[in-house]
Amino acid sequence: MAEMQQQDGNHKKRGGISSKKLSTRVDLTPMVDLGFLLITFFIFTTTMSEPKVMKLNLPEDSPHTTDVGMNKVLTIIPSGNNKVYYYYGDNPQTMLATDYGAAGLRNIIINKKKEVASSYGDAQQTVVLIKPTDASTYQNLIDVMDEMLINNVTRYMLLNVDDAEKKFAVL
Numbered sequence: 001m002a003e004m005q006q007q008d009g010n011h012k013k014r015g016g017i018s019s020k021k022l023s024t025r026v027d028l029t030p031m032v033d034l035g036f037l038l039i040t041f042f043i044f045t046t047t048m049s050e051p052k053v054m055k056l057n058l059p060e061d062s063p064h065t066t067d068v069g070m071n072k073v074l075t076i077i078p079s080g081n082n083k084v085y086y087y088y089g090d091n092p093q094t095m096l097a098t099d100y101g102a103a104g105l106r107n108i109i110i111n112k113k114k115e116v117a118s119s120y121g122d123a124q125q126t127v128v129l130i131k132p133t134d135a136s137t138y139q140n141l142i143d144v145m146d147e148m149l150i151n152n153v154t155r156y157m158l159l160n161v162d163d164a165e166k167k168f169a170v171l
Helices: 029-045 102-120 138-150 163-168
Strands: 004-006 024-026 073-078 084-088 096-098 127-130 156-158
Touching (some): 073 102, 073 138, 084 102, 096 102, 102 138, 127 138
Antiparallel strands (some): 073 084
């Protein structure tokens, strides 16, 4: 704890009675030590940042396959230069290009979900095939996965780009 140090104040003065005056000095070294211990404790026990995790919906492990109607399928091909190619069904000849913005990819996914909902009564039956190219970056894939999460698409797959798709996309 703090220690009180006193000095004798018996200096003789001329005249009257002199009172004994003591000077006090508080040693704050232990308080500084305690402060540094607390700072060190809080630095070591604080987490700097939590890793961000994206939830993936994985299918059940089953030997049976599920057939999907081609009019429920949207294929998205992230490519270089922040371009996204997409087509509906199984015909890559109808491939179009867009960007990652809300007016681009998000609008396409919303329109496809509306189309599936009007035809089948449930927008959750929409299936999205994501086929990143070699020219796409990791951020491009994350942007597409974010759109799946934003638009509540639960049925999507990551696949490799086919040769037929490479012919029609400007990769």
